[in-house]
Amino acid sequence: MRIAIVDESAARASVIQEGLASLDDCEIFVVTERRGLVARIGEIAPDIVLMDLGNPSRDVLEEYFAVSRALARPIAMFVDESDDETIAASIDAGVSAYVVDGLAANRIKSLMDVAVRRFNAFARLQSDLDEARGRLADREAIDKAKRILMDSRGLPEPKAYAEMRKAAMDQGKKIAEIADAIITAHKLMGGK
Amino acid sequence: MAEELTIGFLPLVDGCLPILAREHGFAEDEGVSLNLVKDVSWATVLDRLLYGHSDAAHMVAPLAIATTLGRGRPAQPLSVPFVLGLNGNAITLRSDIARLVGAEGKLGDPAKVGAALAEVVRERAAAGSPLRFGVVHRYSSHNYMLRYWLAACGIMPDRDVEITTVPPPFCADALEAGEVDGICVGEPWNSVAVERGVGQIVLATAQVWRRGVEKVLALREPVLAEKRGTVERLIRAMCRAGKHFVDPANWEANAAILARAEYLDGDPVLIRRAISDQLLLARGGEIVEYPDFMFQYREAANFPWVSQAEWLYTQMVRWDGLTFDSANAEKAARVFRPDVYRSALIGTGEPLPGASSKVEGSLRQKTSVSTQQGTMTLESNAFFDGRVFDPSHLAEYIAQLG
Numbered sequence: 001m002r003i004a005i006v007d008e009s010a011a012r013a014s015v016i017q018e019g020l021a022s023l024d025d026c027e028i029f030v031v032t033e034r035r036g037l038v039a040r041i042g043e044i045a046p047d048i049v050l051m052d053l054g055n056p057s058r059d060v061l062e063e064y065f066a067v068s069r070a071l072a073r074p075i076a077m078f079v080d081e082s083d084d085e086t087i088a089a090s091i092d093a094g095v096s097a098y099v100v101d102g103l104a105a106n107r108i109k110s111l112m113d114v115a116v117r118r119f120n121a122f123a124r125l126q127s128d129l130d131e132a133r134g135r136l137a138d139r140e141a142i143d144k145a146k147r148i149l150m151d152s153r154g155l156p157e158p159k160a161y162a163e164m165r166k167a168a169m170d171q172g173k174k175i176a177e178i179a180d181a182i183i184t185a186h187k188l189m190g191g192k
Numbered sequence: 193m194a195e196e197l198t199i200g201f202l203p204l205v206d207g208c209l210p211i212l213a214r215e216h217g218f219a220e221d222e223g224v225s226l227n228l229v230k231d232v233s234w235a236t237v238l239d240r241l242l243y244g245h246s247d248a249a250h251m252v253a254p255l256a257i258a259t260t261l262g263r264g265r266p267a268q269p270l271s272v273p274f275v276l277g278l279n280g281n282a283i284t285l286r287s288d289i290a291r292l293v294g295a296e297g298k299l300g301d302p303a304k305v306g307a308a309l310a311e312v313v314r315e316r317a318a319a320g321s322p323l324r325f326g327v328v329h330r331y332s333s334h335n336y337m338l339r340y341w342l343a344a345c346g347i348m349p350d351r352d353v354e355i356t357t358v359p360p361p362f363c364a365d366a367l368e369a370g371e372v373d374g375i376c377v378g379e380p381w382n383s384v385a386v387e388r389g390v391g392q393i394v395l396a397t398a399q400v401w402r403r404g405v406e407k408v409l410a411l412r413e414p415v416l417a418e419k420r421g422t423v424e425r426l427i428r429a430m431c432r433a434g435k436h437f438v439d440p441a442n443w444e445a446n447a448a449i450l451a452r453a454e455y456l457d458g459d460p461v462l463i464r465r466a467i468s469d470q471l472l473l474a475r476g477g478e479i480v481e482y483p484d485f486m487f488q489y490r491e492a493a494n495f496p497w498v499s500q501a502e503w504l505y506t507q508m509v510r511w512d513g514l515t516f517d518s519a520n521a522e523k524a525a526r527v528f529r530p531d532v533y534r535s536a537l538i539g540t541g542e543p544l545p546g547a548s549s550k551v552e553g554s555l556r557q558k559t560s561v562s563t564q565q566g567t568m569t570l571e572s573n574a575f576f577d578g579r580v581f582d583p584s585h586l587a588e589y590i591a592q593l594g
Binding site: 034053054055056057058059060062063066067087088091092096 | 231235328330357358
């Protein structure tokens with residue numbers, strides 16, 4: 001079975017690819033370039049195309065499937081109406097699938113199950129990463145604000161931190177927000 | 193407790209009414225809390241609608257009919273209780289071709305531009321590189337308007353010229369790269385191409401059909417039945433938004449709202465031009481005013497005329513190479529729901545026409561029409577070639593078009 005993964009995010013495409021590699025008898029092609037997409041799909045002649053819902057080229061690809069006689073067998077959105085649950089799960093996960101007519105339904109279902117799991121796993125990874133990045137940025141801001149207080153008011157480090165924590169509690173804000181406010185104020189007052 | 197509705201949209205100027213209904217609190221006043229979901233392809237807007245991520249969607253009108261008739265996906269009946277606007281698209285040609293068709297500094301006469309274009313088409317076909325046009329979707333008014341115009345000028349789409357799908361944000365790129373020679377797209381994307389100096393606007397689609405149906409608000413039929421009351425409140429809020437949108441006093445503010453990152457994420461100057469019927473046709477040129485370039489409110493613009501759904505069906509038959517089928521024609525006609533529009537606005541100050549269907553293209557001048565409520569004067573709704581669409585003779589109309 002020839003599977004094309006079309007995704008402008010190379011990182012996500014590789015996560016999906018890795019998951020599908022565990023399936024038997026699958027040849028996987030990854031397409032991350034928008035330009036020349038339709039020609040590339042023509043060359044690959046896939047049995048299944050997986051494409052993320054946020055891909056702006058979806059309408060282009062659907063047009064190609066609708067009118068192209070280049071593909072030997074017609075490709076349609078998903079399998080058929082009977083497998084609505086699989087389709088709904090894939091839409092929830094953010095992936096659309098185009099499947100060559102006449103492919104065995106059970107094979108598609110197991111493939112889609114893997115694809116959906118990998119999409120969801122990638123989304124989780126992404127949000128973990130965003131959170132971690134946010135935490136890192138917070139810590140940097142807090143350190144910087146702490147140094148400003150230490151320098152400008154001659155406070156020892158624990159005291160500077162305690163003042164920020166108290167301000168956060170009094171104002172019902174996060175300590176990182178207080179830190180941002182200190183940094184902004186410091187900049188406005190001509191500090192570096 | 194406000195009832196929630198989730199509406200999917202694409203970042204285009206004509207997605208304005210649901211956005212403004214929310215931003216100006218019109219929806220809230222009606223007890224509706226709007227949640228707007230932005231996507232980048234019509235396919236995804238449609239999928240979210242079909243699989244319940246959204247209750248309603250900003251949609252190219254022919255796609256609502258195509259989905260109901262099962263073109264491209266398993267058939268699912270959609271309903272359109274409200275038209276989000278008429279026209280608002282333009283045809284932009286690569287600058288060298290725009291010069292050849294003699295449409296510089298002004299919007300051309302559609303028949304003359306078409307005749308000149310036919311020459312270019314013949315030359316390019318003879319040279320083995322036929323002209324290529326980009327439209328935003330196979331089932332879009334853009335595609336049908338462009339094809340209507342070309343065919344009426346003796347240029348046969350798919351035979352003399354190629355027409356391909358290009359997502360709106362990439363239209364200017366495609367012109368620049370020479371992937372297409374012309375585009376038919378909504379705003380702000382023609383203006384983006386002009387600003388980048390890669391194309392010139394030669395026609396507004398309002399010149400092809402003076403009152404052509406464009407985007408609609410579409411829902412799954414069962415969702416409309418289930419949320420009928422909420423949808424009617426939304427319709428009232430969007431009518432108010434339409435009235436606000438067309439008032440010159442609000443152009444600046446509304447352009448600024450639409451330009452925001454969560455909506456169009458675009459240039460407020462270009463958006464304001466589209467809203468105010470001002471078009472810069474070529475870089476470095478003068479701004480041209482073209483009245484009713486977009487048409488969001490007057491003459492009950494949002495009324496879902498059954499005849500408009502039927503016209504779209506005739507074009508689908510024509511360009512998809514289908515055989516006319518009266519059962520499908522009826523299904524297509526039923527997609528537009530004037531009954532819902534009427535029940536939403538009865539007792540308000542909004543005019544309601546007496547009829548739900550009309551002979552499209554028959555008016556050449558201001559004409560008073562009978563109403564169910566209020567007074568209504570319709571202006572010209574002509575097709576540029578003078579042809580008239582009588583919805584009681586669908587098969588004959590298709591046959592005449594050839």
